[in-house]
Structures are given as C-alpha cells and as structure tokens.
Amino acid sequence: MSHKDHCSICEKKTEKGIYLLRVYICEECEEEMINTPADDPKYEYFVKRMAKAHKSMIPS
Template structure:
C-alpha cells in the first residue's frame, strides 16, 4: 500500500493516511479491502461503481 498523509477518500470521504491513489484520487485501505470483497449481487456494489466513476468524470471534465 502507498502511504500518504491526510487524504480524503473518494469512497467514504474520511481522512485517512494509508491507501492507494488512482490518477489524482485517493481510496483508503479500508474501502479498498471492502470493494475487493464485495460481490456483484451485494447492495453496496452499485455505490462503489458510482464512486469510482467519479474518478474518471473528474479527470475528463
């Protein structure tokens, strides 16, 4: 995992220190683990997809 300081997670919105960076957006370690374990049938799956789309939309605007 990439270590950073004071980043706001694009998924949960919380400030975290550890996570990954995709383009210019940060995903905390907690959300990363939860997304990887989420099944397509899970109610949270569409939420994660929506949040991840924000990365592409913000960088293509």
C-alpha cells in the first residue's frame, strides 16, 4: 500500500513529492516552481501558496 499526501500548491493527493520546511509539494508543482522565472505571474502564485502553507503550520 502506498502513502499519499496533499500537495500544498495544487492540493492534489500524490505519492511522489518533497517536503520543504514541513510543507509537502508534489513532483509536478516542484518542477513547475523550479522552471518558473521570477517575472512570470505564476511565480507570485507559488509564493502566496507557500506562505499560506507555512502559516497553516504555525499553531494559533
């Protein structure tokens, strides 16, 4: 049986990905993030999704 986690970027449940500062990112999103230039509008989307994911890890 395989283990699946929810990607913090696309929210899909996947088996393959990485944890970056306790935030899970699927392989597809990781690849897209790596290849997105900073001047691309999608870059800002990734920054916001990562910030939201990190904030959710902080207990209230």
